[in-house]
Amino acid sequence: MVEIDDSLIGKDVLEMAFERCIKCSTCKYSYKEFEKSCPSGEKFLFESYWASGRIRIIRGVLNGDLEWTEDLIDPIFACTTCGACMDACQAPHADYIVEMIEALRELAVKNIGPAEKQKFLVSRCEDSCNPYGDPNSDNSELKKEYNLPEKAEWVYFIGCTSNYRQKSLRDSTLRFLKKVGIDFTLIDEHCCTSPMIRTGQLSIIDDYMGYNLEQIKKAGATKVITSCAGCYKTLTKDFKRFGHDSDLEIYHSLELVKKLLDDKKIEFKSEFNKTVTYHDPCHLGRHMGVYELPREIYKQIPGLKLVEMKRNRNFAWCCGAGGGVKIGYPEWALEVSKERLEEAKETGATIITSTCPFCKTNLSDSATHYNFDFQVLDLMEILDQIDIEVKS
Ligand code: SF4
Numbered sequence: 001m002v003e004i005d006d007s008l009i010g011k012d013v014l015e016m017a018f019e020r021c022i023k024c025s026t027c028k029y030s031y032k033e034f035e036k037s038c039p040s041g042e043k044f045l046f047e048s049y050w051a052s053g054r055i056r057i058i059r060g061v062l063n064g065d066l067e068w069t070e071d072l073i074d075p076i077f078a079c080t081t082c083g084a085c086m087d088a089c090q091a092p093h094a095d096y097i098v099e100m101i102e103a104l105r106e107l108a109v110k111n112i113g114p115a116e117k118q119k120f121l122v123s124r125c126e127d128s129c130n131p132y133g134d135p136n137s138d139n140s141e142l143k144k145e146y147n148l149p150e151k152a153e154w155v156y157f158i159g160c161t162s163n164y165r166q167k168s169l170r171d172s173t174l175r176f177l178k179k180v181g182i183d184f185t186l187i188d189e190h191c192c193t194s195p196m197i198r199t200g201q202l203s204i205i206d207d208y209m210g211y212n213l214e215q216i217k218k219a220g221a222t223k224v225i226t227s228c229a230g231c232y233k234t235l236t237k238d239f240k241r242f243g244h245d246s247d248l249e250i251y252h253s254l255e256l257v258k259k260l261l262d263d264k265k266i267e268f269k270s271e272f273n274k275t276v277t278y279h280d281p282c283h284l285g286r287h288m289g290v291y292e293l294p295r296e297i298y299k300q301i302p303g304l305k306l307v308e309m310k311r312n313r314n315f316a317w318c319c320g321a322g323g324g325v326k327i328g329y330p331e332w333a334l335e336v337s338k339e340r341l342e343e344a345k346e347t348g349a350t351i352i353t354s355t356c357p358f359c360k361t362n363l364s365d366s367a368t369h370y371n372f373d374f375q376v377l378d379l380m381e382i383l384d385q386i387d388i389e390v391k392s
């Protein structure tokens with residue numbers, strides 16, 4: 001047994017590479033009808049690009065069989081951290097495979113660096129607090145526009161992708177929260193840190209997590225709502241994992257919508273006569289176990305016909321954007337989405353919908369790039385198009 005240096009990041013999960021993986025390769029395919037499930041392995045068709053191979057890399061670099069060379073960059077960083085391998089693997093470490101890959105990335109960043117373009121995720125944040133490098137929005141204009149208070153029970157944590165790339169999703173969410181009478185406000189956000197954690201670049205995450213929690217506390221909020229699957233997973237799981245636990249209640253926007261429907265506080269009054277298929281975001285589905293809530297909401301929208309893609313729920317094919325792939329391997333990210341759009345097309349739907357701005361961005365980019373006649377809409381954008389009666 002190799003002794004793992006106590007100072008190594010993610011030591012506990014790295015140890016699993018020695019003790020638990022039995023090299024069976026079950027992680028390469030979903031156990032349902034033996035469908036391909038790993039975008040990385042299917043693209044590069046080499047053992048190191050599947051989860052099983054990445055676990056061998058961990059063993060190799062830790063026991064000294066494998067040298068840290070730049071040849072390892074692509075096998076380590078060309079992975080969307082979609083978690084399909086976690087779902088397929090039947091061994092006891094299954095739930096930790098993505099954490100193992102992220103821990104390997106932390107080590108790689110120290111030894112050989114991340115994939116070239118992924119460095120921008122940190123440098124842009126250092127310049128303007130978001131990974132897109134756009135001038136930082138402190139959200140004061142939005143607060144004025146929506147007449148939001150300084151202090152409130154809820155904070156809507158917009159997230160960088162909605163605030164800088166998917167403003168229609170952000171605005172649909174703002175309008176929904178106003179319409180249903182939620183007492184909420186906005187804070188001057190820093191990135192939630194998800195892109196940095198996924199790519200093993202941890203230098204600023206402590207500061208950012210502390211800063212965001214401090215801003216939420218200043219706003220007097222006890223509840224946080226986000227319309228981003230990535231922010232939701234990070235605020236719920238990663239803040240705690242990296243020592244920033246809090247007693248805040250974290251909601252994805254669809255959880256609030258479902259609660260309001262269940263409590264009979266809202267009712268959908270107009271029809272949305274379209275055929276829609278739902279893409280499960282990896283960060284909401286496999287990483288957080290939320291599969292049925294969005295479907296239950298769609299089924300309550302009059303006129304909306306929900307059809308399923310062949311690979312759905314925990315078997316869903318990734319959109320291709322996560323884990324730093326969108327910035328690190330942009331052409332490949334579009335190819336992964338193309339496969340998802342082709343599958344969506346087979347259902348006869350005219351709209352592919354999701355509950356994550358990052359999925360929306362990559363699916364939309366791919367639809368444009370490959371000339372798909374397909375609308376890509378978030379759940380909140382669909383709700384924005386129908387009449388909602390708010391009950392007192
Ligand atoms: S990660 Fe799981 S499924 Fe993959 S080779 Fe190891 S034990 Fe088998």
Ligand code: SF4
Pocket residue numbers: 037038039040041049050051078079080081082083084085086098
């Ligand atoms: S997280 Fe997704 S892309 Fe990465 S190894 Fe697992 S299945 Fe493949």
